[in-house]
Amino acid sequence: MATLHEYLFVSGLLFAIGLAGVIARRNIIVIFMCLEMMLSAANLTLVAFSRFNTAETGLPDYDGQMLVFFIITVAAAEVAVGLAIIVALYRARQTVNVNDLTSLRG
Amino acid sequence: MPTLFFYFFAILAISGAVALVVFRNPVSSALSMVASFVGFAGLFIGLNAYFIGVIQILVYAGAIMVLFIFIIMLLDLKKEESKKFPITTVIGALLIPGLFMLQLVGIFGNFDDKKHQALDLPASAEHYQEEAPKIAATLSGANGEAPSLPDVNLIGQKLFTEFNFPFQVMGILLLVATIGVVVLSKRSPSTSASDQ
Structure with missing residues (x-):
């Protein structure tokens, strides 16, 4: 069976790949997808700790899984609002390339 | 056998994530992200978190990805991704997550690994x-x-x-x-x- 370190390594690697995507990609929608990947990787860490640190009942510690449940809910709300903002941005500027969105650059 | 499943789903999740970052076409990125989320769901189910695995599929691979693909279709983004990645951003994108992974592996040495123990349900x-x-x-x-x-x-x-x-x-x-x-x-x- 896989150990805790293996799960944490996989989740850290997925988080790192998502971070690499956020840094390298210029398309704001793909950046947003990479952010979702990072959130999911954090969820994997929480579920792994929940399974390997059992509660005093001997079952997985469900507090961790409750946090994952709330993270998924917040992620769904975040995606809905974020994509609405991207659509509004595209209407205003006709671009989704972050290199062209330099209004806030000093 | 469960170890085999762990590696299968872990490789599925990681290769989906790599494809998400590497593919130029946003639709290919979105679909490889679905594959990655299926891998995630498999890992969750391997950790006895059946409910989380199912809502991972339902919410992420179902609802959220449909929303993404819908917006990609709505904005018609095909022509946007023709430029090459600049070399400085590629170096940054490899260096910062690479350092993060090094730090993570360093932390692993400081605390004991835990073996997977079967749940004593009764x-x-x-x-x-x-x-x-x-x-x-x-x-x-x-x-x-x-x-x-x-x-x-x-x-x-x-x-x-x-x-x-x-x-x-x-x-x-x-x-x-x-x-x-x-x-x-x-x-x-x-x-x-x-x-x-």
Whole structure:
């Protein structure tokens, strides 16, 4: 069976790949997808700790899984609002390339 | 055998994530992300988190990805991704996550690894005997079936007792998000006049 370190390594690697995507990609929608990947990787860490640190009942510690449940809910709300903002941005500027969105650059 | 499944789903998740970052076409990125989320769901189910695995598929691979693909289709993004990645951003994108992974592996040396231990379901049944007899019956196999982990019942019990207030706050959050999306996507009269 896989150990805790293996799960944490996989989740850290997925988080790192998502971070690499956020840094390298210029398309704001793909950046947003990479952010979702990072959130999911954090969820994997929480579920792994929940399974390997059992509660005093001997079952997985469900507090961790409750946090994952709330993270998924917040992620769904975040995606809905974020994509609405991207659509509004595209209407205003006709671009989704972050290199062209330099209004806030000093 | 479970180890084999772990590696299969881990490789599926990681290769999906790499494809998400590397593919130029946003639609290919979105579809490889679905593959990655299926891998995630497999890992969750391997960790006995059946409910989380199922909502990972339903919410992420179902609802959220449909939303993404819908927006990609709506904005018609195919022509946008023709430029090459600049070398400085590629170096940054390899260096910063690489350092992060090094740090993570360094931390692993500082605390002991934990082995995967099978759950002793009948032993944990007595903790639920008083407050939730049905959960205890499923755990101990008293209802004539083999002992199984009533994952959804346990999460539901926790959600509606200990986490009832956050649960209701979450409902308000979803309501606010819905209203926010409607307000954001509604064209104001002044801008719609200039657009048309």
